[in-house]
Amino acid sequence: xxxxxxxxxxxxxxxxxxxxxxxxxxxxxxxxxxxxxxxxxxxxxxxxxxxxxxxxxxxxxxxxxxxxxxxxxxxxxxxxxxxxxxxxxxxxxxxxxxxxxxxxxxxxxxxxxxxxxxxxxxxxxxxxxxxxxxxxxxxxxxxxxxxxxxxxxxx
Amino acid sequence: xxxxxxxxxxxxxxxxxxxxxxxxxxxxxxxxxxxxxxxxxxxxxxxxxxxxxxxxxxxxxxxxxxxxxxxxxxxxxxxxxxxxxxxxxxxxxxxxxxxxxxxxxxxxxxxxxxxxxxxxxxxxxxxxxxxxxxxxxxxxxxxxxxxxxxxxxxxxxxxxxxxxxxxxxxxxxxxxxxxxxxxxxxxxxxxxxxxxxxxxxxxxxxxxxxxxxxxxxxxxxxxxxxxxxxxxxxxxxxxxxxxxxxxxxxxxxxxxxxxxxxxxxxxxxxxxxxxxxxxxxxxxxxxxxxxxxxxxxxxxxxxxxxxxxxxxxxxxxxxxxxxxxxxxxxxxxxx
Numbered sequence: 001x002x003x004x005x006x007x008x009x010x011x012x013x014x015x016x017x018x019x020x021x022x023x024x025x026x027x028x029x030x031x032x033x034x035x036x037x038x039x040x041x042x043x044x045x046x047x048x049x050x051x052x053x054x055x056x057x058x059x060x061x062x063x064x065x066x067x068x069x070x071x072x073x074x075x076x077x078x079x080x081x082x083x084x085x086x087x088x089x090x091x092x093x094x095x096x097x098x099x100x101x102x103x104x105x106x107x108x109x110x111x112x113x114x115x116x117x118x119x120x121x122x123x124x125x126x127x128x129x130x131x132x133x134x135x136x137x138x139x140x141x142x143x144x145x146x147x148x149x150x151x152x153x154x155x
Numbered sequence: 156x157x158x159x160x161x162x163x164x165x166x167x168x169x170x171x172x173x174x175x176x177x178x179x180x181x182x183x184x185x186x187x188x189x190x191x192x193x194x195x196x197x198x199x200x201x202x203x204x205x206x207x208x209x210x211x212x213x214x215x216x217x218x219x220x221x222x223x224x225x226x227x228x229x230x231x232x233x234x235x236x237x238x239x240x241x242x243x244x245x246x247x248x249x250x251x252x253x254x255x256x257x258x259x260x261x262x263x264x265x266x267x268x269x270x271x272x273x274x275x276x277x278x279x280x281x282x283x284x285x286x287x288x289x290x291x292x293x294x295x296x297x298x299x300x301x302x303x304x305x306x307x308x309x310x311x312x313x314x315x316x317x318x319x320x321x322x323x324x325x326x327x328x329x330x331x332x333x334x335x336x337x338x339x340x341x342x343x344x345x346x347x348x349x350x351x352x353x354x355x356x357x358x359x360x361x362x363x364x365x366x367x368x369x370x371x372x373x374x375x376x377x378x379x380x381x382x383x384x385x386x387x388x389x390x391x392x393x394x395x396x397x398x399x400x401x402x403x404x405x406x407x408x409x410x411x412x413x414x415x416x417x418x419x420x421x422x423x424x425x426x427x428x429x430x431x432x433x434x435x436x437x438x439x440x441x442x443x444x445x446x447x448x449x450x451x452x453x454x455x456x457x458x459x460x461x462x463x464x465x466x467x468x469x470x471x472x473x474x475x476x477x478x479x480x481x482x483x484x485x486x487x488x489x490x
Contacts, residue, residue: 015455022191022454032195 042122044149047107049123050098050136051144053116061142062117065091069109069118077102078109096138100126121147165267166247173246177403178208184403184449191453211396218392223296226389230294234386235394238287239401241280242408248273249411250335252421252433265421265433266335273334274326277412278319281367284405285311288369288376288386291398295389303385306460307376310366313467318363320475321356324482325349325416338420345424350417355478357417359471361447364409366463369402370448372455373463406445414440 008014033040042048053062065082081095109118121144128134136144182197182205189196197204222228252265270276285307292304326332328349329340341348350357366373377385387398414420418440421433458466 015451019450019454022450025193026187026190026450028193030190030195031193032189034195034198 042124044122046122046124047105047110047120049100049121049126049144049147050103050109050141051119051121051148052096052138052141053119053145053148054142061093061138062115063093063096063113064115064117065093066114068112068114072108072112074106074108075102075104093138096141098136098141100134100136101131119145119148121145121149123147161263162267165263165265169246169251169267170243173243173404173407176407177400178212179205180403180407180445181208181211181399183445187446187449188453191450215393215396220392220394221389223389225296227294227296230290231389232394234287234291234294235390235397235401236287237290238284238398239404241284242401242404245277245280245408246411248277248334249408249415249437250338250420251437264335269335270333272332274322274332274337274416277334278315278322281318282311282315284401285367287401291386291390292376295386297389299382299384299388300386303376303378303382303388307369307386310369310373310375310463310467313464314363314366314471317359317467317471317475318367320472320479321359321363322416323479324353324356327479327482327486328352334415334420338415338422341419342422344426345419348417348419348422353417353478353482355474356482357413359475359478360417361413362466363471364413365448365451366467368406368409368448370406371452372458374457375460375463378457406448407441410441410444410448411437413444418444 054060055062065080067080067082070076070078070080077099079095079097079099080093082091083094084091105120107120110120113119118141123144126134185207186196186204188194197207200206200210222231247267248270250266250269288307289304292300292302292307295301325337329337331337331340337349369376376382377387382388387395390398414437419436420440421437423429423431423433423436
């Protein structure tokens with residue numbers, strides 16, 4: 001141990017340097033987000049609760065009933081029933097159910113959809129007291145489209 | 156009769172202040188720990204989370220009090236009390252005002268025990284407090300507890316030596332072991348306080364007191380990463396709470412002693428500020444020292460065991476002896 005080291009240690013140089021760093025943090029801004037009171041920004045590509053989009057003018061559902069999302073879904077949580085369309089040669093969507101308790105929020109359904117009908121929204125506070133709330137029907141999914149990103153809705 | 160009544164009032168008040176301070180010191184420790192890490196600390200219980208400690212206390216009291224089957228039961232139950240009772244006793248030695256002060260027409264000594272061998276008493280009580288940790292480590296009959304107790308015992312033996320020697324410098328300067336007289340020796344402005352002529356002794360005593368209080372960076376006895384919780388591993392509920400409580404009581408007492416020995420005790424830093432009661436100055440100094448303890452704890456990582464021993468025996472002990480020799484020569488030449 002050289003003389004320089006001895007002087008450095010006896011004057012607590014490095015300890016004082018360290019304490020000035022923590023002292024800076026002591027007076028500096030705090031990074032805590034007090035969650036229930038305030039929320040962090042949810043990024044645009046965040047994969048939250050699903051929504052089915054419908055045409056804002058005609059009110060008709062965008063889904064063409066191709067079953068691609070049902071096919072690609074790795075946890076098989078989508079269930080779709082269609083019938084021959086009575087109107088304008090399109091299939092009619094009778095049932096469109098998502099079982100959220102099985103969904104892994106991978107976003108494949110959104111990626112594979114040719115009509116941009118099923119999308120994922122930034123809604124992420126999904127805790128509930130009733131397991132039944134995890135079973136999303138077509139009506140619930142359509143109602144959730146108010147939370148979808150605006151550029152996804154044709155207008 | 157009135158003497159005894161005053162003694163009783165002083166004792167109750169001083170202990171009440173000490174006990175009342177502890178929950179808030181624990182709260183401040185958690186709050187400041189947050190601040191030092193860019194967090195907020197407790198915010199929910201009460202305004203700014205100030206009632207957090209009381210919530211913790213209620214929680215600890217409602218927990219099950221476990222005693223391991225294989226523990227040495229009487230010693231196991233005794234250990235937490237041995238840790239904090241000496242702390243309270245040492246508080247009696249700290250003067251919080253002048254002797255023979257005139258209050259409502261009575262002559263009152265603002266110290267509970269104006270004791271001629273006060274410093275020796277303090278050192279003796281400090282050594283007894285260690286037994287609490289050693290007993291807890293032994294009586295738990297658990298590997299980690301035993302290792303923690305052993306480490307604390309070894310640490311204490313190494314650091315009390317330099318601590319005691321550092322104090323001899325102050326004793327020589329004040330020419331007394333009585334804490335009230337040591338404070339009297341520091342009267343005047345702040346450059347008469349002993350921390351300037353005795354800066355070496357102050358640094359040694361302060362660092363050794365961190366080791367004695369078992370706080371980071373010298374918290375080898377309860378090193379979480381190695382020993383679970385050291386001597387407290389087998390304790391639960393309020394018995395564990397008593398350990399925590401004792402640690403913080405000892406912290407208040409140690410800060411009070413350092414303030415008395417090196418920072419003029421209840422004296423104001425400037426003579427023109429003496430209209431402020433001495434009690435407030437003493438509390439301000441105690442809080443400043445406690446804040447320094449917290450700042451150091453949340454900055455420095457834990458020392459390795461051999462480094463701890465190296466610092467104690469190879470650095471502080473020779474330094475303390477050198478300081479003692481130099482002080483003795485200077486004091487004898489000046490007088």
